[in-house]
Amino acid sequence: MPKDFEPSSGIGASSKRREDIRFLTGSGRYTDDINLRRQTHVFFLRSDVAHGRLSGVDTSAAADMPGVLKIFTGADFAEIGGMPCGWQITDKHGQPMQEPKHPVLAHEKVRHVGEPIAAVVAETLAQARDAAEAIVVDIDELPAVVNMKEAVKDDAPKVHDDLTSNLCYDWGFVEENKEAVNKAFDDAAHVTTLELVNNRLVANPMEPRVAIGEYDRSAGDYTLYTTSQNPHVIRLLMGAFVLGIPEHKLRVVAPDVGGGFGTKIFHYQEEAFCTFAAKAVGRPVKWTSSRSEAFMSDAHGRDHVTKIELALDAKNNFTALRTDTYANMGAYLSTFAPSVPTWLHGTLMAGNYKTPLIYVNVKAVFTNTVPVDAYRGAGRPEATYQLERLIDKAAHELKVDPIKLRRQNFVTEFPYATPVAVEYDTGDYNATMDKLEEIADHAGFEARRRESEAKGKLRGFGVNCYIEACGIAPSNLVGQLGARAGLYESATVRVNATGGLVVMTGSHSHGQGHETSFAQVVADMIGIDENMVEIVHGDTARTPMGMGTYGSRSLAVGGSAMVRATEKIIAKAKKIASHLLEASEGDIELKDGAFSVAGTDKSVAWGDVTLAAYVPHNYPLEEIEPGLEETAFYDPSNFTYPAGAYACEVELDPETGHVTVERFTAADDFGNVVNPMIVTGQVHGGLAQGIGQALLENCVYDEDGQLLSASYMDYAMPRASDLPFYDVDHSCQTPCTHNPLGVKGCGEAGAIGSPPAVVNAVLDAMRSGGKDIGHIDMPVSPARVWEAMHG
Amino acid sequence: MTQVKMTVNGIPASGEVEGRTLLVHFLRDDLELTGTHVGCDTSQCGACVVHVNGNAVKACTMFAIEADGAEVDTIEGQAAPDGKLNTIQQAFQDHHGLQCGFCTPGMVMSAAALLKDNPKPSEAEVRHYLDGNICRCTGYHNIVKAIMAASGQEVSALAAE
Numbered sequence: 001m002p003k004d005f006e007p008s009s010g011i012g013a014s015s016k017r018r019e020d021i022r023f024l025t026g027s028g029r030y031t032d033d034i035n036l037r038r039q040t041h042v043f044f045l046r047s048d049v050a051h052g053r054l055s056g057v058d059t060s061a062a063a064d065m066p067g068v069l070k071i072f073t074g075a076d077f078a079e080i081g082g083m084p085c086g087w088q089i090t091d092k093h094g095q096p097m098q099e100p101k102h103p104v105l106a107h108e109k110v111r112h113v114g115e116p117i118a119a120v121v122a123e124t125l126a127q128a129r130d131a132a133e134a135i136v137v138d139i140d141e142l143p144a145v146v147n148m149k150e151a152v153k154d155d156a157p158k159v160h161d162d163l164t165s166n167l168c169y170d171w172g173f174v175e176e177n178k179e180a181v182n183k184a185f186d187d188a189a190h191v192t193t194l195e196l197v198n199n200r201l202v203a204n205p206m207e208p209r210v211a212i213g214e215y216d217r218s219a220g221d222y223t224l225y226t227t228s229q230n231p232h233v234i235r236l237l238m239g240a241f242v243l244g245i246p247e248h249k250l251r252v253v254a255p256d257v258g259g260g261f262g263t264k265i266f267h268y269q270e271e272a273f274c275t276f277a278a279k280a281v282g283r284p285v286k287w288t289s290s291r292s293e294a295f296m297s298d299a300h301g302r303d304h305v306t307k308i309e310l311a312l313d314a315k316n317n318f319t320a321l322r323t324d325t326y327a328n329m330g331a332y333l334s335t336f337a338p339s340v341p342t343w344l345h346g347t348l349m350a351g352n353y354k355t356p357l358i359y360v361n362v363k364a365v366f367t368n369t370v371p372v373d374a375y376r377g378a379g380r381p382e383a384t385y386q387l388e389r390l391i392d393k394a395a396h397e398l399k400v401d402p403i404k405l406r407r408q409n410f411v412t413e414f415p416y417a418t419p420v421a422v423e424y425d426t427g428d429y430n431a432t433m434d435k436l437e438e439i440a441d442h443a444g445f446e447a448r449r450r451e452s453e454a455k456g457k458l459r460g461f462g463v464n465c466y467i468e469a470c471g472i473a474p475s476n477l478v479g480q481l482g483a484r485a486g487l488y489e490s491a492t493v494r495v496n497a498t499g500g501l502v503v504m505t506g507s508h509s510h511g512q513g514h515e516t517s518f519a520q521v522v523a524d525m526i527g528i529d530e531n532m533v534e535i536v537h538g539d540t541a542r543t544p545m546g547m548g549t550y551g552s553r554s555l556a557v558g559g560s561a562m563v564r565a566t567e568k569i570i571a572k573a574k575k576i577a578s579h580l581l582e583a584s585e586g587d588i589e590l591k592d593g594a595f596s597v598a599g600t601d602k603s604v605a606w607g608d609v610t611l612a613a614y615v616p617h618n619y620p621l622e623e624i625e626p627g628l629e630e631t632a633f634y635d636p637s638n639f640t641y642p643a644g645a646y647a648c649e650v651e652l653d654p655e656t657g658h659v660t661v662e663r664f665t666a667a668d669d670f671g672n673v674v675n676p677m678i679v680t681g682q683v684h685g686g687l688a689q690g691i692g693q694a695l696l697e698n699c700v701y702d703e704d705g706q707l708l709s710a711s712y713m714d715y716a717m718p719r720a721s722d723l724p725f726y727d728v729d730h731s732c733q734t735p736c737t738h739n740p741l742g743v744k745g746c747g748e749a750g751a752i753g754s755p756p757a758v759v760n761a762v763l764d765a766m767r768s769g770g771k772d773i774g775h776i777d778m779p780v781s782p783a784r785v786w787e788a789m790h791g
Numbered sequence: 792m793t794q795v796k797m798t799v800n801g802i803p804a805s806g807e808v809e810g811r812t813l814l815v816h817f818l819r820d821d822l823e824l825t826g827t828h829v830g831c832d833t834s835q836c837g838a839c840v841v842h843v844n845g846n847a848v849k850a851c852t853m854f855a856i857e858a859d860g861a862e863v864d865t866i867e868g869q870a871a872p873d874g875k876l877n878t879i880q881q882a883f884q885d886h887h888g889l890q891c892g893f894c895t896p897g898m899v900m901s902a903a904a905l906l907k908d909n910p911k912p913s914e915a916e917v918r919h920y921l922d923g924n925i926c927r928c929t930g931y932h933n934i935v936k937a938i939m940a941a942s943g944q945e946v947s948a949l950a951a952e
Binding site: 016019020257259290513684686711713719 | 925
């Protein structure tokens, strides 16, 4: 049911963000703002060819350059473990994926432009950079493979000589359904087929990556400061699999982080290098990525090439869906790369629809390009784009209204078990579509179209639905699916003697405002002021072992851990209160920060109870321990399923091919909402990234593996003038049924749900101009539109 | 190395710099004013915008020695000495005009320069002016709204939320 009531504090309030004060005054503490005593700087010499055999790296001249302390090459890491992959896919024949070695510094071969070959540590960054220019690298260049379909041919150059081919895995899902799906296509009244490209993107958080390694020789302790979304994951991966440092000797700190969008989940070579080199050099080692380096070393996103088919019966019911996708892995497997085109993509192919039979095939391919991994949405935007473009195409082929065709096939009864292994717990897709049609003023579109046409422009209206699996993830389930990690979350709630609280969470905030919204939750549970709750995150020395922030999981999983820990606090505090009030524990009620005895006027304040816990003069010491601090680990029993309906209205200039987004409307169901202001802001940002993918952004390699879009001069980041004001609504709320807050997650929805609406709108505009081209690939640039209109 | 002297946020500052030292690195590394950020290396992103003699400048596009003798204002000098946010900063907080905060100092400094020259900009003028400032978090909606609100314009009806 839509909600229109907003409280002034606690859960549901648009509390202003407390973290804003430091960011608005230049007092934030990002990793590059940290400078350690006796710090040195590293510059990485990176490959400028995509594929080649390293026949020699001569550092002798560079070593004599001013300020140089030590130069490292791949040989220095020959005894060190390579970069680990956190997910193993089993292919359709039951065999494990092909998993190549991934060295910290290139060894024997280079496999993509930007791969680090040597690292110069010097007193200053300028000296390190100068010295790197004096390193002589001999590379025997080899033919590069960039195109995925070329890469899987028998005679293609192999990215990894020790693998049997460039095919990482060939995954069938659900393999047992394949024959039934094929039969349904044979029996179909209509089949719609679409071939499309999900363009390669670069996440581009505004803060480039930074790593500072520090080693304390007297204690044997390492510290890594890094721009990470999940410091505990980095500690585990780097400590256990790369450098062999036990966790109690390794601290990882991710302070203020300037955006992540997935690309700061992964464990990168530079982190391992700086930690390793800090000991080898005997001084702290700092690396700050330039933007140019970021383009060729941050994991990229998307890059799927897909053929998808939909079978319908004579009444336009969806009867089966079949997809065939090539997914680019790049040259190496980034931390969670294998999971993205499989379990984060195949499981979402049912979308919002009750298609009974689905078969998904994914071929993951190695190429001489930067590794590809999760980027905002990760697999789910690719699924949504295919499905929602396909349904629109089917509607036009069948000459039925695209919204009507969607509504006819919506899942309407919950829980709903899809044929692709997930169970939607709750949702109301007609409600979000109703809301969308209302706030997008669908009824007024024709009048607006006529206004555009009067100006010589074409106007188009496009819709799509989306569903995503968030709140990642039930550990036992993902373990069965190949995850090499648990995906629970943790929280410790420490109550101080005078009643203030510190909540130490394993989630990480890098723009999401957790310091504000998490405090709202805990304060609301106790009935105290939000300012009495402090949130601590981003430091393995100060927080319990947690898995970090990605997959729209922070509130659904991390928040649930926080609720469980606070419930333990409240339960213990009630025992103390019952002692102080000389009443039965079962009669104690907590409301507005005071404990009272039901049916009486006897009460004791929160602060008196917390003081008693730490000054236990009058305290049931024989029954309970002093102190008030609890930890909870929460492992979800299912994913959460945010869903919604989006509409885009574009204006297209047929003379130039230029497309502008005139209106964008989002109707989301995120379940319960803790801070509506923050949720709205999350959707805005996601929409900008989705519209950016649809109209502007494209990461382009030439056939030799040279990265053509390696700076903001070449890669079209969305600017303020490219985007409109958005209409965003999240009043349709079907609370998640299996987590204590009833929340679903909102961070990725905008990026998942917006690209198909944009492209559907562009095609609608072109049709109104007499051009029915069926499909156009993203980014829908003026050149592509003009060619389609005039070609 | 060359000696440079300038006034930063009203306070005299000096240091020894190489000819190639950029103003942004002098501010961050020598003066430890780390509020001015570096988000790119092609003068595109605007995270490093400061004011030099009253004009908005990308501090990654200017050598420190070029600012010798100049009046430089950075994000650290925008709030009142008691910590009270200025009108633009407060509007950014009120309208949720920032998320990760990395582009924010440049956005605030650009907004200040815009409103100095154009006290009541239209939405289109704000968006056009911000073409040199990239934000990856907010989708610009709330930044545009905050700047228009800071200019004293009514923004509640600008877009439904």
